[in-house]
Amino acid sequence: MRLATRNHGFPLEALSYDVTPAGLHYLLIHYDIPAVDADGWRLTVDGRVGRELSLSLDELRSRPAATAPVTLECAGNGRAQLSPRPLSQPWLLEAVGTAEWTGTPLGGLLEEAGVADDAAEVLFRGLDRGVEGGEEQRFERSLALADARREEVLLAYAMNGWPLPPQHGFPLRLIVPGWYGMTSVKWLERITVLDRPFEGYQQTQSYRLRQVPDEAGEPVSRMLPRSLMVPPGIPDFATRERRLTLGPCTLRGRAWSGFGPVERVEASADGGASWSDARLGPQPSRWAWRSWEWDWEPREPGAYELCCRATDSAGNGQPQEAAWNLGGYANNEVQRVRAVVADA
Numbered sequence: 001m002r003l004a005t006r007n008h009g010f011p012l013e014a015l016s017y018d019v020t021p022a023g024l025h026y027l028l029i030h031y032d033i034p035a036v037d038a039d040g041w042r043l044t045v046d047g048r049v050g051r052e053l054s055l056s057l058d059e060l061r062s063r064p065a066a067t068a069p070v071t072l073e074c075a076g077n078g079r080a081q082l083s084p085r086p087l088s089q090p091w092l093l094e095a096v097g098t099a100e101w102t103g104t105p106l107g108g109l110l111e112e113a114g115v116a117d118d119a120a121e122v123l124f125r126g127l128d129r130g131v132e133g134g135e136e137q138r139f140e141r142s143l144a145l146a147d148a149r150r151e152e153v154l155l156a157y158a159m160n161g162w163p164l165p166p167q168h169g170f171p172l173r174l175i176v177p178g179w180y181g182m183t184s185v186k187w188l189e190r191i192t193v194l195d196r197p198f199e200g201y202q203q204t205q206s207y208r209l210r211q212v213p214d215e216a217g218e219p220v221s222r223m224l225p226r227s228l229m230v231p232p233g234i235p236d237f238a239t240r241e242r243r244l245t246l247g248p249c250t251l252r253g254r255a256w257s258g259f260g261p262v263e264r265v266e267a268s269a270d271g272g273a274s275w276s277d278a279r280l281g282p283q284p285s286r287w288a289w290r291s292w293e294w295d296w297e298p299r300e301p302g303a304y305e306l307c308c309r310a311t312d313s314a315g316n317g318q319p320q321e322a323a324w325n326l327g328g329y330a331n332n333e334v335q336r337v338r339a340v341v342a343d344a
C-alpha cells in the first residue's frame with residue numbers, strides 16, 4: 001500500500017505519445033530518492049581495471065554522447081493480476097514508458113579503465129540505501145561483462161533533452177535497453193569490475209523466477225513481448241470500464257520486446273476467441289516500442305472484451321494467462337479491456 005502510493009504508473013492513454021513526457025513515465029523507487037549535490041558528486045570506476053577512474057558530471061558530459069528512445073518496463077508489471085498476488089508493488093499494466101535518454105556509452109568508459117583479463121561482471125551501485133529482505137543495502141545490480149559492453153548500454157545524464165529529474169536517477173543512471181527496468185540502476189555512484197558473479201540481494205534473492213522461496217530460480221533479464229492499447233472511448237469513473245457509441249473505432253497501441261523487434265500485433269474484440277492482425281507503424285528504434293492500429297466496428301450494442309498481443313522476431317508471444325511465480329515477475333499475459341458499446 002505504501003509502495004503503491006509512492007510509485008506512480010504510466011496512464012495508458014499516454015501510449016499515444018512516441019516519447020513519454022517525463023512526468024507521465026512510470027516510477028519505481030525501492031528506497032528514498034537521494035538528494036544529490038552535482039558539484040560534489042563523482043562517478044568511480046574501480047575493481048578489476050588497469051586504471052581507476054573518478055569522473056565529474058562535466059567530464060562525463062564531455063565524452064562521446066548518444067541519444068536513443070528506450071522503452072523501460074518494470075519486471076513486476078502485471079503482478080497485481082496474478083493470484084495469489086505476490087507482495088510487492090501492485091502494478092496492473094502501467095509500469096512502462098519510453099524516454100529519449102542521452103549519455104555516454106558504458107563500453108568506452110570500460111575501455112578507458114582497461115578491464116582485466118579475469119573480469120567476469122560489472123557491478124553498478126546506486127546512492128540509495130534501505131532494508132530489504134532483512135538486509136541493509138545499497139541498490140546494486142550487476143551485468144555479465146559481455147552484456148555491459150553492448151553498444152546500446154548508456155550512462156545517461158539526460159531524459160527527453162533535460163538533466164535527469166531526481167526521481168529518474170539524477171545525476172547519472174544506467175540504461176540497459178531491452179532489459180527489465182531493475183537493471184537500469186539510478187543515482188549511480190560506483191561501477192566495479194568483478195572477477196566473479198555478484199551475489200547481492202537484488203541479484204540472487206530478488207528478480208528470480210521461483211515457485212518456492214528456497215529454490216535458486218532463473219534470473220529475470222530481458223523484457224518479454226507485450227502490447228498495450230490506448231483504452232478506447234471514455235472511462236466509467238469507478239470501474240474504468242470503457243463507454244463507446246456504436247460506429248467505427250480505431251484501436252491504437254504500442255508493442256515492444258527485449259528479445260527482438262516486434263513483428264506482429266493482433267487484436268481481438270471477443271476476449272481472445274478470435275484474432276486479427278493490426279497494422280504496424282514504423283519501428284523508430286530497435287529499443288523503443290512500435291505503434292499499431294486496428295480498425296474495429298462493433299455490429300451491435302453490448303459488452304465486449306478487447307485484447308491485443310505481440311509476437312517478436314525471436315518467436316516469443318504473449319499467453320492468454322500467465323504462469324504464476326513467487327515474485328510476480330515477467331507476467332506478459334494479454335491485456336483485456338472491457339468496453340460497453342451503446343446505440344448512437
Ligand SMILES: Nc1nc2c(c(=O)[nH]1)N[C@H]1C(S)=C(S)[C@@H](COP(=O)(O)O)O[C@H]1N2
Pocket residue numbers: 025026027028029030031072073074075125126127128139167168169180181182183184185186187
Ligand atoms: N538505484 C536504484 N536504481 C533503480 C531502482 C531503485 O530503486 N534504485 N529501481 C529499479 C527498478 S525496479 C526499475 S523498474 C527502474 C525504474 O526506472 P524509472 O523510475 O526511471 O522508471 O529503475 C531501476 N533502478
Ligand SMILES: [Mo]
Pocket residue numbers: 028073074075076181182
Ligand atoms: Mo522494477
